[in-house]
Amino acid sequence: MPRVPVDKLKPGMKLAKPVTNPSGMTLLGEGTELTDELIERLNNMNITSVHIEGASKPQKPKEELLAELDARFEKTKDKPYMSTLKKLVREHIEDLYK
Amino acid sequence: MDAVTLREEIERIDTLPTIPSILQKLLKVIGNPKVPLSEISDCILGDPALTSRVLKMVNSPIYGFPGRISSVTQALILLGLNVVRGMLLGVSVFEAMEKAMVGLWKHSLGCAVTARIIAKKKNLREPEEISVAALLHDIGKVVLSLKFPKEYKKARADTEQQGLFIFEAEKNHFNITHADAGAWIAQRWNFPKNLIETIKYHHKPHLSKYFPVEAATVHLSDILVRAIGFGFAGDNFVPPINPSAWEILKMNNSTIKEILKEMEESLEEAEDILVIPNE
Amino acid sequence: MNNSKTIVIITKDNTLADIINRTLSDTYSVSFFQNIQSSFDFIYNSMANLLILDINPDDTLTNNLLKGMKSDPIFCQLPVLAVVDENSAPPEWQHLPIEDYIWKSTLEKEILIKANLCILRSERVVDINPLTRLPGNVTIIKQIQQRLDNNEVFALAYTDVDHFKPFNDKYGFSRGDEILKMLGRLILNNVKEAQPHSSFVGHIGGDDFVFIMDVNLIEDTAKTIISYFDKIVPTFYDAEDKIKGYIESTDREGNKKAFPIVTLSIGIAHNKYRKFSHYGEMAEVASEMKKYAKTFKESSYTIDLRKTTDEST
Numbered sequence: 001m002p003r004v005p006v007d008k009l010k011p012g013m014k015l016a017k018p019v020t021n022p023s024g025m026t027l028l029g030e031g032t033e034l035t036d037e038l039i040e041r042l043n044n045m046n047i048t049s050v051h052i053e054g055a056s057k058p059q060k061p062k063e064e065l066l067a068e069l070d071a072r073f074e075k076t077k078d079k080p081y082m083s084t085l086k087k088l089v090r091e092h093i094e095d096l097y098k
Numbered sequence: 099m100d101a102v103t104l105r106e107e108i109e110r111i112d113t114l115p116t117i118p119s120i121l122q123k124l125l126k127v128i129g130n131p132k133v134p135l136s137e138i139s140d141c142i143l144g145d146p147a148l149t150s151r152v153l154k155m156v157n158s159p160i161y162g163f164p165g166r167i168s169s170v171t172q173a174l175i176l177l178g179l180n181v182v183r184g185m186l187l188g189v190s191v192f193e194a195m196e197k198a199m200v201g202l203w204k205h206s207l208g209c210a211v212t213a214r215i216i217a218k219k220k221n222l223r224e225p226e227e228i229s230v231a232a233l234l235h236d237i238g239k240v241v242l243s244l245k246f247p248k249e250y251k252k253a254r255a256d257t258e259q260q261g262l263f264i265f266e267a268e269k270n271h272f273n274i275t276h277a278d279a280g281a282w283i284a285q286r287w288n289f290p291k292n293l294i295e296t297i298k299y300h301h302k303p304h305l306s307k308y309f310p311v312e313a314a315t316v317h318l319s320d321i322l323v324r325a326i327g328f329g330f331a332g333d334n335f336v337p338p339i340n341p342s343a344w345e346i347l348k349m350n351n352s353t354i355k356e357i358l359k360e361m362e363e364s365l366e367e368a369e370d371i372l373v374i375p376n377e
Numbered sequence: 378m379n380n381s382k383t384i385v386i387i388t389k390d391n392t393l394a395d396i397i398n399r400t401l402s403d404t405y406s407v408s409f410f411q412n413i414q415s416s417f418d419f420i421y422n423s424m425a426n427l428l429i430l431d432i433n434p435d436d437t438l439t440n441n442l443l444k445g446m447k448s449d450p451i452f453c454q455l456p457v458l459a460v461v462d463e464n465s466a467p468p469e470w471q472h473l474p475i476e477d478y479i480w481k482s483t484l485e486k487e488i489l490i491k492a493n494l495c496i497l498r499s500e501r502v503v504d505i506n507p508l509t510r511l512p513g514n515v516t517i518i519k520q521i522q523q524r525l526d527n528n529e530v531f532a533l534a535y536t537d538v539d540h541f542k543p544f545n546d547k548y549g550f551s552r553g554d555e556i557l558k559m560l561g562r563l564i565l566n567n568v569k570e571a572q573p574h575s576s577f578v579g580h581i582g583g584d585d586f587v588f589i590m591d592v593n594l595i596e597d598t599a600k601t602i603i604s605y606f607d608k609i610v611p612t613f614y615d616a617e618d619k620i621k622g623y624i625e626s627t628d629r630e631g632n633k634k635a636f637p638i639v640t641l642s643i644g645i646a647h648n649k650y651r652k653f654s655h656y657g658e659m660a661e662v663a664s665e666m667k668k669y670a671k672t673f674k675e676s677s678y679t680i681d682l683r684k685t686t687d688e689s690t
Binding site: 112113135151154155158160161162163166167172175176177178179180181183184185187188189290308 | 414415416417418421422423424442445446448449451452508509554555556558559562563565566567569570605608609612613616
């Protein structure tokens with residue numbers, strides 16, 4: 001359940017976690033389906049992001065993540081277990097985008 | 099600077115800096131007298147600085163049993179809520195929290211989460227203690243950059259310009275690595291041996307005589323968290339896995355895959371702690 | 378001045394701080410803080426011998442924090458010397474847990490003498506168990522008798538650590554002491570958290586601890602104490618013994634034997650259904666319950682459920 005910034009919220013998205021005010025009171029319950037009105041309210045409350053139901057889609061494009069992966073492993077890709085590990089992480093990243 | 103003076107300087111450190119957002123959450127939590135111990139415990143476990151503070155306190159000779167406690171939950175029970183609240187009230191935050199510090203904090207938290215996952219998967223004893231060791235494994239970096247900020251900045255610059263691992267750059271500038279510095283301070287603060295050794299050998303787990311499994315777990319957690327790019331550990335590379343760690347934990351590809359998946363979910367929740375609650 | 382005693386001074390008044398520094402720093406190691414909160418980290422981590430506090434009777438936060446600190450047996454022994462401004466109304470002494478006071482106007486002349494005296498006075502230990510700093514037998518007896526005399530209904534618990542002697546034999550009394558110090562804090566914190574007022578924790582000696590609580594709270598607290606004890610005590614064993622779950626030692630006859638990890642037994646007596654007029658009667662019942670609890674392998678507690686002295690179970 002990813003955190004989505006308020007300015008990227010769309011009507012129809014459902015809250016995966018309740019929205020509470022600083023003293024802990026629940027303002028919007030878990031499972032609430034967002035409408036334009038509710039999104040406007042969240043904006044006015046100075047809330048920066050909320051948890052939305054659904055699988056996480058990483059913010060960055062896949063190519064960028066994979067390029068960063070390559071750069072990280074550059075120094076040690078030939079050491080024991082490292083190419084296997086890199087492959088596993090690569091597969092893991094690919095899975096996130098399915 | 100010679101090793102003796104270096105060590106003396108490092109051991110002079112009293113406390114580590116806490117992230118502002120953690121402190122805010124904390125003040126809310128302790129301001130409420132009805133808050134249960136488990137919530138305070140969770141809050142503290144979300145921050146290496148607070149965790150090290152609590153462990154330093156409970157292992158202080160004045161309580162009578164130094165070098166025994168490495169679990170935060172047990173520490174809170176033995177210190178008592180009054181003492182813990184009093185201590186937390188005195189926590190001040192370092193205002194100019196460097197981005198690198200925040201990145202390191204994130205990395206440490208990621209390692210704590212990952213170590214717990216590995217410990218549970220492999221049915222290791224005392225997953226909380228292993229998780230705490232993973233949370234604190236890089237405190238040496240905080241210590242070095244606090245005591246010798248200019249020199250440490252140079253070391254970090256070297257990692258970019260010369261393509262070094264941070265511990266290589268540290269060795270060039272200080273003759274020791276953050277693993278040594280961390281172990282020194284853990285010893286100074288009377289942490290139990292399992293924490294001291296795991297911090298000392300997290301890059302060379304095969305050298306850990308008494309806690310090889312714990313050291314291997316923290317070692318592997320460190321590598322996995324860096325492999326997925328969560329947080330910032332001082333350089334942009336993934337250090338090589340020590341083969342003995344892989345063997346001692348009886349790792350295989352499918353287990354690693356499962357761990358990566360569980361990490362993805364848990365780390366998202368962990369990131370929440372970093373978000374400043376809105377006033 | 379490395380082995381000198383430590384004094385913590387809390388004041389926002391810089392002139393006052395200067396005077397104190399001048400007059401005390403030759404004899405003592407002094408640490409200054411602007412408010413009590415910022416001093417806690419220092420106090421809770423190191424042995425301070427005296428706290429000098431610039432008192433403002435209206436500052437309820439500071440006074441509450443002071444009370445909180447003094448309610449802990451380890452820090453209760455830390456004497457507090459209040460600096461009072463004679464131009465403002467005097468504080469209400471019964472609400473302030475301080476040992477002595479000094480006036481701002483005569484401070485420079487008197488502070489060193491007062492500090493010396495405060496520290497000496499706190500070192501004259503009376504009826505405090507030296508290991509855990511918890512109240513000792515005299516206070517314990519008083520507590521029980523007073524409550525009985527006031528017709529209070531309460532529960533009295535006695536504790537015992539099983540297989541403690543083999544532990545001491547193998548690991549030495551120093552480590553055994555560590556377990557006792559740990560147990561003392563465990564009992565104290567759990568009792569005080571469950572019942573902040575009118576509860577009591579004492580230490581007769583060795584592994585004999587006493588605690589007093591409301592009848593309806595004591596069983597749950599006993600359970601919690603036992604549960605934490607079982608979780609924490611293995612940390613005091615060496616790794617191989619911890620994994621084995623027992624230690625090898627010699628019994629009283631000199632034969633080699635295996636002794637399990639120490640367990641906690643708690644016996645509880647109360648006067649909900651039966652009357653006691655003398656503390657000894659109640660203590661005897663609690664002891665009896667404790668003996669019964671000891672017959673169980675695991676850590677456990679036993680509470681007296683009988684309605685009269687004659688009823689057989």
